[in-house]
Structures are given as structure tokens and as C-alpha cells.
Amino acid sequence: MWRRLGTLFGLGEVLHLRPKPRVLDARSSSIEIMATTPIVYRGNCHCGRYRYELTLPREITTGTTCSCSLCVKKGYLWVAPPEGSFRVVRDDGHLVEYGSKALRDKFCGHCGTGVTGEHIAGPLSGEMLVNVRAIQGVNPFKLEPHVTTVETPDERGTINAAGDASHVFACHCGNVQAQLLVPLSELQVKEDNCSSCVRNAYVGVYPTKDQVRTHGKEHGFEYFGLGAEETGRKWGGVVHCSTCGVFVFNIIYGPPLSIFDKLPPERKARALEAYHRNVSLLPLNLRAVEGLHREVQLGSVGVERADEGTEDYAERLGEWEVV
Ligand SMILES: [Zn+2]
Ligand SMILES: [Zn+2]
Ligand SMILES: [Zn+2]
Numbered sequence: 001m002w003r004r005l006g007t008l009f010g011l012g013e014v015l016h017l018r019p020k021p022r023v024l025d026a027r028s029s030s031i032e033i034m035a036t037t038p039i040v041y042r043g044n045c046h047c048g049r050y051r052y053e054l055t056l057p058r059e060i061t062t063g064t065t066c067s068c069s070l071c072v073k074k075g076y077l078w079v080a081p082p083e084g085s086f087r088v089v090r091d092d093g094h095l096v097e098y099g100s101k102a103l104r105d106k107f108c109g110h111c112g113t114g115v116t117g118e119h120i121a122g123p124l125s126g127e128m129l130v131n132v133r134a135i136q137g138v139n140p141f142k143l144e145p146h147v148t149t150v151e152t153p154d155e156r157g158t159i160n161a162a163g164d165a166s167h168v169f170a171c172h173c174g175n176v177q178a179q180l181l182v183p184l185s186e187l188q189v190k191e192d193n194c195s196s197c198v199r200n201a202y203v204g205v206y207p208t209k210d211q212v213r214t215h216g217k218e219h220g221f222e223y224f225g226l227g228a229e230e231t232g233r234k235w236g237g238v239v240h241c242s243t244c245g246v247f248v249f250n251i252i253y254g255p256p257l258s259i260f261d262k263l264p265p266e267r268k269a270r271a272l273e274a275y276h277r278n279v280s281l282l283p284l285n286l287r288a289v290e291g292l293h294r295e296v297q298l299g300s301v302g303v304e305r306a307d308e309g310t311e312d313y314a315e316r317l318g319e320w321e322v323v
Pocket of ligand 2: 066067068069070071072102103119152
């Protein structure tokens with residue numbers, strides 16, 4: 001995350017960030033091999049404390065989304081792997097289980113990524129499901145035209161916005177909330193597929209801090225990105241509910257101001273301007289907005305999308321399997 005924030009603050013040079021490579025799916029260029037050789041996919045939560053491998057007879061070219069309230073709030077995109085194809089490679093014991101009336105899922109209690117689930121209602125009932133968004137080398141943006149959506153009724157009611165708010169953003173259990181005080185239509189809405197955003201299915205809405213009232217941050221946990229603990233680069237935190245795991249809002253702290261002194265003077269002023277603009281924001285996750293897919297239609301919001309890809313994420317994750 002600090003890498004993304006670094007780019008955002010114009011600090012690419014200082015942090016030695018490489019230019020973004022074009023996203024190429026290595027697997028898609030080896031069609032002949034694919035026909036005969038099973039594909040081993042690697043999947044993991046963003047922090048890598050939970051990792052698995054999925055051995056499939058063919059490439060993942062499609063997925064399923066579900067209309068149940070928990071699937072909507074987490075932006076789950078599912079595949080149902082055949083029995084025996086899923087192997088846990090690492091499990092540091094951070095997975096948290098949560099259950100709605102329709103779905104039981106597991107998410108990482110350190111970084112918040114939802115990894116697996118099983119429905120207890122609806123057409124997906126009984127199948128062990130894996131979240132495609134946490135699988136390396138699969139770009140959900142590319143799958144989109146082939147995704148099927150299933151209808152699963154469940155009983156979660158809508159949490160209403162307080163008097164002066166236009167919308168309420170809430171986790172599934174309701175413990176973590178943010179009231180948006182300006183109309184959604186006045187704000188920028190952006191989506192990308194970097195390693196962190198893709199796992200959260202993050203669709204970002206960008207109000208300033210004075211346009212939002214947050215509640216229940218103490219019921220959540222903050223994730224600062226891969227390597228943030230080690231480097232101390234806690235420049236922005238993603239707030240997930242500790243109980244249900246839904247990502248509701250971001251807190252942007254920005255880098256320490258001293259870092260801007262390393263920039264040439266002509267760039268410093270511009271970078272500082274970006275810094276002040278960014279730290280004034282309190283981005284919300286549109287997936288958590290109450291009434292999404294009912295009152296609020298994702299398609300009508302006008303999402304600006306960047307097919308950013310996951311850069312050198314797999315490399316930064318370090319050694320895949322420690323035996
Ligand atoms: Zn994790
Ligand atoms: Zn569902
Ligand atoms: Zn919750």
C-alpha cells in the first residue's frame with residue numbers, strides 16, 4: 001500500500017519504484033500446454049499469512065457473483081474448485097469465520113482478505129467456494145464479461161442513514177459505519193486492481209474528512225499493507241470490521257513530511273500539494289454502502305477504472321512455501 005501511496009504522493013523516485021509493467025497473463029500465452037497440463041494457481045490473503053494452491057484442469061476464465069448481503073459487501077467473486085484440488089500451503093492461524101443467514105466465510109484477521117466460503121442458502125449452497133480475487137495471475141476485470149450472477153435471498157435489513165447523511169456505509173454486522181454527508185453523485189468513484197484493491201474488491205469513493213462521520217473504528221482493525229510493519233511505512237490504513245471482515249473506510253496518514261526534502265525543489269511543492277490534498281480525504285468502500293444493488297446501482301455510479309495489475313506483488317510476498 002505504501003507503494004501506491006508513494007506514487008500518489010509523487011514519491012516514486014525517492015522510493016525507487018519501478019515504472020508499472022504492462023499486465024501480461026503469462027498463462028494465456030501457453031494455450032497448448034494448458035490443454036494437457038493442469039494449472040497450479042497460487043492464492044493468498046494480501047499479507048500472505050494464509051496461502052493455498054489450486055490445481056485445476058483448465059484456466060480460470062469465469063466466476064460467479066451472488067446477490068446475498070455478505071457477498072455484495074465483500075464483492076466476492078467465486079469459483080467452486082473440484083474436490084481435492086485445494087491445498088493449504090501456509091496458515092498462521094489468523095483466519096476468522098463469520099456467518100450471515102446465507103453464507104459462512106473465512107477472512108484473514110490481519111489483512112482482511114476474504115478467502116473461502118460456503119453458502120447455506122441459495123443456488124451455491126453446499127459448495128466449497130474460493131474467492132477468485134485472491135488468486136494470483138487472475139484479473140477479475142478480464143473475467144467480468146463471463147461472470148454469472150446468482151440470486152440468493154437473505155434477511156439482512158438495510159441500515160438507514162441518519163438525518164443529515166445521504167448514505168450509510170456499514171459492515172455486514174453493523175459494528176463499523178460511516179455516514180456520508182454529501183450526495184454520492186458529487187464524488188469521484190474509482191476502482192483499480194492492484195494486489196490490495198483487487199482482494200478487497202475495492203471501489204473507492206473520495207469524500208473529504210469533513211464530509212464523513214465514522215463510527216465504531218474501535219470494532220475494526222487496520223491493515224497498512226505488505227511490509228508496512230517492517231518498514232514503518234504506515235501511510236494509510238484499510239479499516240475492516242473485526243467481526244465480519246467487511247472493509248468500510250480508509251484512513252490516509254501520508255508519509256512523514258521530512259521525506260519531501262529528498263525531492264528536487266521544483267518537484268517538492270507539487271508533491272506537498274498532493275500530500276495535503278490526499279490527507280484531507282477519507283475514502284469509503286462503495287461495496288459497503290447500504291442498499292447496493294437495490295437503491296444504489298454500481299453501473300449507474302460512473303466508476304473510473306484503472307487496469308493497474310499487481311506489479312511485482314508475488315515477488316514482494318517472499319518465499320512462497322516454507323517447509
Ligand atoms: Zn492476511
Ligand atoms: Zn452469497
Ligand atoms: Zn462487521
